[in-house]
Amino acid sequence: MVQKAHKPAWSPRVPKYKIRQLYHQDALGIQDDELADEAGFALMARCESFLEANQAVHGRAVCPVCGAVVPHEVKKGSWLKCRTCGWSLQWDEYFSTIQGK
Numbered sequence: 001m002v003q004k005a006h007k008p009a010w011s012p013r014v015p016k017y018k019i020r021q022l023y024h025q026d027a028l029g030i031q032d033d034e035l036a037d038e039a040g041f042a043l044m045a046r047c048e049s050f051l052e053a054n055q056a057v058h059g060r061a062v063c064p065v066c067g068a069v070v071p072h073e074v075k076k077g078s079w080l081k082c083r084t085c086g087w088s089l090q091w092d093e094y095f096s097t098i099q100g101k
Helices: 016-027 033-057 091-098
Strands: 060-062 069-071 079-081 088-090
Touching (some): 016 033, 033 091
């Protein structure tokens, strides 16, 4: 099965208000485990996305369909092609999902 148009999705920034709320409650001595988990997991997901995007910029993208590492050339017009599931996408399109994030 060939997947062509599927683009990677990156974790969003952690909302500043959640981090501010976490620090504010901590300063008041309030322990909010739910908020700590929510902010912590969001931060971990964001960091993992950043590391994954950084690897892609250095020629080792992660397939958004099956998670396999896709070695590729980092140049305009080159293609990323997953040997595991058949997914493919032009590098320019893949890179555009990273920019501004």
